[in-house]
Amino acid sequence: MSDEPDLDTIERRMRGAVESLKHEFAGLRTGRASPTLLDPIVVEAYGAQMPINQLGSVSIPEPRMLSVSVWDKSMVGLVDKAIRNAGLGVNPVVDGTLIRIPIPELNQERRQEMVKLASKYTEQARVAVRNVRRDGMDQLKKLEKDGKISEDDHKIYADEVQSMTDKTIGEIDQLLGSKEREILHV
Structure with missing residues (x-):
């Protein structure tokens, strides 16, 4: 010292x-879709806690919609569950390996x-x-x-x-x- x-x-x-x-x-949404909304969410995958952006690509197809294209089919259910349990007030919709997340009005x-x-x-x-x-x-x-x-x-x-x-x-x-x-x- x-x-x-x-x-x-x-x-x-x-x-x-x-x-x-x-x-x-940045993760607190104000009625607009933002990929940072999902940043704090971690998924128990492959024996470790992983952020969603390491399990799939997050995009914004519409101003009030997020989508997560999960790379591994076996992880879709876990990602969906993690998003639902995150307390964000969103209701994800699963379509194959794509998870759509409509962002409701506040x-x-x-x-x-x-x-x-x-x-x-x-x-x-x-x-x-x-x-x-x-x-x-x-x-x-x-x-x-x-x-x-x-x-x-x-x-x-x-x-x-x-x-x-x-x-x-x-x-x-x-x-x-x-x-x-x-x-x-x-």
């Missing part, structure tokens, strides 16, 4: 939490559920950022205890870590606000 705290790693890990949240938000109740889900994803991102902050603060305490940084340096670095945390959580809150407006926009 060096004599300086690794602020770049702390910032990179906080950015990772924001990027993960953006990815989660009603007000479903929009509220989506906002709750977005809030849940946001809270997970906040917790991840706070965990990174805690790790950074622990690193600073250890450096000070080992005599590698002074008490004054510890305070300066701690303020910098807190500033990064506040900025990142502010960005996460902004993402939630814009996603809520997008979901609730009729």
Whole structure:
């Protein structure tokens, strides 16, 4: 361990939490078909958990329709079951190795559920950022205890870590606000 705290790693890990949240938000649909809607779904296949895009090709034949062309005929039932159990509020239709997924209009109740889900994803991102902050603060305490940084340096670095945390959580809150407006926009 060096004599300086690794602020770049702390910032990179906080950015990772924001990027993960953006990815989660991409999967929240707003009434339009999007292949990212199926990204979080994993299927128990070949003895492992696999994402759908590794078992077939996902396409958008119409604005309100997704289709999954499953490559292995024996996996069609498992993919269909995984989509049904994902809690997306969709009803897939199986046609041979093709699974069609019509995307229904969002009603007000479903929009509220989506906002709750977005809030849940946001809270997970906040917790991840706070965990990174805690790790950074622990690193600073250890450096000070080992005599590698002074008490004054510890305070300066701690303020910098807190500033990064506040900025990142502010960005996460902004993402939630814009996603809520997008979901609730009729």
